[in-house]
Amino acid sequence: MLSTRGLISVTDPSPPPVLTLSELRRRLGRSQAEVATTIGTTQSGVSRIEHQADMHVSTLNEYAFALGGRLRLIVEHGDDHTEIGIPALRQERREQRREFRVIWQDQPTRSLVQVGWLVYTGDEFTFSYVDEAKSHERFQPFPAFPRLDETYKASELFPYFALRLTSAADPHYDAVLDALGLTREDATPVELLARSPDSPHDTIQVVPEPTEMADGTLVRLFLVSGTRHADERDPDTVSRLIEDLATDSLLDLVAEPNNRHNPQALHIAANGKRLGWVPDYLLSEIHGYIDTDRPVSIAVAQANGPDAPPHMRLLCRLTVAPGTPD
Template sequence: MSKQTAFLTWQDPDSRDWHVIGVLNYENDQYTFRYTQGCKNTENFVPFSGMDNLTKEYRSFDLFPVFQNRLLSSKRPEFPKFISWLGLDSETANSMDLLTRSGGVRGTDNLQLFPKVDLENDGHFEHVFFVHGGRYLPESSQKRIHNISAGDNLYPCLDVQNEFDKNAILLRTKNLPEILGYVPRYLSLELFEILRERPETVVFSVDKISSEAPESYKLLCRVKGKLPPESKNIFMASDEYLPLTN
C-alpha cells in the first residue's frame, strides 16, 4: 500500500482560527506523527498527553490513542451505514480512510483531520470531500440536495463578502440555482485564487447523496482540476504544514 498522509487541524478557542498542528502518516503497517509549525502560531495549543515533545517523531504499529478514539467501532450496528455514507468499501477501507473521509470529528473537542491532496506530475489532482455548513442554509437548499444526482456538476461561487473566511467558496446547482454548502476550508484556502484567475481549470461534481445521513455526511462531492505551473510547489505547503522535526 502506498503512503497515506493526513493533516490535523485545531481550532483556537479564543480566536476561532484553525491551525494545521500535525501530520499523520501510514506506511508499511506503521503510523508516524509529527507536530507542525502551525502549533506555534498560537499560544493556546497544548500538546497531547503522552506526546508532549513538539520536535519528536512518534512511531507506532497501532494507531495513536488521540486518533483511535475518533473511529467508529466496526462492531457498532450503525457501522455499515456509516461506511456507506462515507462512500467507502467496508472490505478495503482502513483506519486512515475512515479518519480522513469522516474528518475524525468529535463533538467534545476542536480537532479535525483531512487528507493530503496528491498532485500528479503535470499538476492534475482529484479529491473527494463533504460539503460544509449545510445546516446553516435555508430549507430550500436542504431540500434541493434530494433532487440532485451523482455526476451532476456543481458550480463554485467565491464568497468575497464572507466576514468569517476570506477564502470561502460556495457550491451551487445550475438550474434552478441553489446554494448547497461550502467547500471545506483546507481546500478553499488552496483553490480560491485559482478559481478567481482560472475557473475553467477546476470542476466540481456530486459524488454521492445519502439522504438518511446526518447533515455533515449527506452530500459527498468530487473536485478535479489542474494547478497552474507556478502553484505546483506551494499546494498544501505553507509554513503551517511544515513538520517541526525532519
C-alpha cells in the same frame, strides 16, 4: 494476458449479463476519476484500461479492487467450475502512502493552524509536530504526544486519532460507510480517517493531502458543510435537490465575500440553489488554486438521502488541473 469481455459468477445458476469494464463501473456508481485515485493513475489511464482488448491479470485485479470488489478466475469444464489460484490475486493490496495535516483551532482568534503531520507510509504511522506548533504561544502539545521534538511511530493508527472514527461495533457503522461511499472491505482506518467528518465543536481536524495524479492533477474528497442551513426558509427543497443529484454531475463554486462569519467563504450550488459550504479547513487551499489560475471543479461523488446525518448528505470531489510550469 486476459480478455476483459466480462465477469462470470458461478454462484448464480442463471448466467449474468456480460459487461465491459466501463459498464460494470457505471453499474456500481463509480467514476473514472474515483477509480484513477484508488489505482494511482490518471482518468485517461483508466479509460485506456477500459478500452484494452487484453491486459495483465494484476491490472484487472487493481481495477476490481478500485470498484470495491475482488477478481476471481473460474475455469468452466462441463458442469465443473474450478477457481484458479494466481499469486497476484492472493496478495492483499498494500495501501499507498497517505499524509494528513493535523490542524488546531486557536479559540481566541478562531484561526486554523497546522500543528503537525500524521503520515501513513504503507507500513507504519508517524506523527510529528511542525515548527508552528513549537512557536505558537497558545498551543499545548496533545497529551498523547507530549514532546514537541519527537517523531512518534506505531504499526497501527494511534488511538488519539483512531477514537475519532466510527467503531465497527457501532449499530450505525454500515450506514456511516454507505454515506461515505465505502464498503467494509475498503473501510481501512486510513480511508475512514480521510473521509470521516470533523465535529464542528472539535478544535482538532485531520485533513488528508490531495491525491496527485501522474499528470499533476490533484483530487480530493470532502463533505459539504452546513447543508441544513443552506436555506433555512426552504430546507426541503435543498434536501430534494441533494437527493436528486447524479454522481459526477458538476456543481458551482460561489464566493461569498460579504459573509459575516468568514469573507473567504465558498458555497456549493446546483441550478442556482445553495446546497452548503466548503469546509473552513479547505478554504485557504482552494483560494490558493484560484489565485494561481489553476482550474478547479467540484463534482458529486455521492449524494445521500434524508436518512443520512446532515453533515453527511453530500460527498464532493474537488479536482484541480495541473499547474503551469514556470
